[in-house]
Amino acid sequence: MIGFSQNDISKLLQKYNSESIPYISVETLQEDKSNIIFLDAREKKEFQVSHLKNAIYVGYDSFNLDSVAKKLTNKNSKIVVYCSLGIRSEDIGEKLKKAGYKNVFNLYGGIFEYKNQNLSIYNSKGKTTDSIHAYSKTWGKWLKNGIKIYD
Structure with a gap:
């Protein structure tokens, strides 16, 4: 069942995305996370x-296909690209698809939706955290759970 907030996210994603990269839901990821490579298409901070x-x-701004290709040598690997909500990640997914990667997905609702469903996220020390970079006040409204960080 799709909740009210997901309907709103759906409208937002329809506005910005062409769905050139298929979405994968947070629920589907929970069913099988084995052999998935997660790529974070947000900025370093x-x-x-x-x-x-x-x-x-x-x-995203610093994305370099050559350096990514060195890390991802198997073009059949299952790759899930994510960002805050799934907008920037579609752009990166398109670049990967153009480069010949065959199994690329865009995380529907991004890391915000992942955290909204109370799933664990990790800080730079590898420890679970409730802090999440909310990008901006405009985009941060989509994050319902966790501690919003803006810089």
């Missing part, structure tokens, strides 16, 4: 506050 367990920082 966002990643340092919190990220998904074992996520690889790839950035």
Whole structure:
């Protein structure tokens, strides 16, 4: 069942995304997280506050396909790209798809939705945290759980 907030997120994502990269829901991820490579498409300061367990920082403004390709040599690997809500991650997913990666997904609702469902996120020391970089006041309204950090 889709809740009210998810309907709002759906409208937001429809406004900014073309769905060129298929979404994967937080619920689906919980069913099977094995052999998934998580790529964090936020900025370094966002990643340092919190990220998904074992996520690889790839950035957005600083995204470099060559350096990512060195880390991800198997183009058939299951890759889930995420950002705050799923907007920047679609752009990065498109670049990966164009580069020949075949199994790329965009996390629906991003790390905000992950935290909104009370799932664990980790700080730069590898410890669980309730702090999450909320990007800006405009975007931060979508984060319902956790401690919002703005810098």
